[in-house]
Amino acid sequence: MNVNLRIPTTLNEITLGQYQEYAKLEGLSETDLQLKTVEIFCNVPPIVVRNMKATDIVEICSIISGMFDTKHQLISMFKLNGVEYGFIPSLEDMSFGEYVDLDTFIGDNDNLHRAVNVLYRPIEHRQGNRYTIKEYDPNTSEIAKDMPLDAVLGAVVFFTI
Numbered sequence: 001m002n003v004n005l006r007i008p009t010t011l012n013e014i015t016l017g018q019y020q021e022y023a024k025l026e027g028l029s030e031t032d033l034q035l036k037t038v039e040i041f042c043n044v045p046p047i048v049v050r051n052m053k054a055t056d057i058v059e060i061c062s063i064i065s066g067m068f069d070t071k072h073q074l075i076s077m078f079k080l081n082g083v084e085y086g087f088i089p090s091l092e093d094m095s096f097g098e099y100v101d102l103d104t105f106i107g108d109n110d111n112l113h114r115a116v117n118v119l120y121r122p123i124e125h126r127q128g129n130r131y132t133i134k135e136y137d138p139n140t141s142e143i144a145k146d147m148p149l150d151a152v153l154g155a156v157v158f159f160t161i
Contacts, residue, residue: 005042007060011067012078014041016113016152017145023109034061074158075151077123077131085147086123086131087155094118098136106159112152113144119155120147 008014022040025033034057038049041064049057076087088094094102098118105115117140121133 005038005044005060007063008041008067009063011070011072011150011153012148014067014149015145016116016147016149018043019149019152020109020112020145034058037061037064072150072153072157074154075148076129078120078148078151080143080146080148084123084126085120085151086126086133088119088121088133089131095136097138101138102159106156112156113147114138114141116147116152116155117141117144120144120151 006013018040022037025036028036035046035049038044038052038057038060039046042049042060074087078085088098102115102118105111108115117138118136121136123131124134125132
């Protein structure tokens with residue numbers, strides 16, 4: 001069976017939602033973990049993964065695990081679905097609600113999308129590297145599950161240092 005896969009080569013090609021799904025995997029055997037890794041990060045059905053060559057699965061898992069071994073940098077802006085997002089320009093001006101949500105969810109993989117929804121929002125106005133972002137809306141956190149993982153992990157590292 002010939003299958004065309006899109007194997008991510010950078011964390012920019014992995015979404016927060018995929019990472020959250022992967023982070024929930026516990027207690028699996030090494031082979032089951034490898035199958036789920038390819039299924040989740042390459043976005044293919046389990047039957048396709050099961051029909052792949054074992055050596056290909058091992059190689060793909062090696063590529064994916066290698067991406068997580070990189071040093072994560074804070075990313076101030078990125079595009080998602082044609083919308084430019086920016087990191088909150090002033091942490092000192094954060095509202096109490098933003099602070100509570102960020103503090104509550106930044107260390108919780110299941111709710112990490114709620115924390116990054118505080119940190120990254122659509123840019124309203126931009127002039128060079130300076131910009132303003134939309135007001136915080138906790139009801140838009142599901143969109144954050146589509147954010148690129150490199151931006152998310154960079155923000156998490158920024159807050160844990």
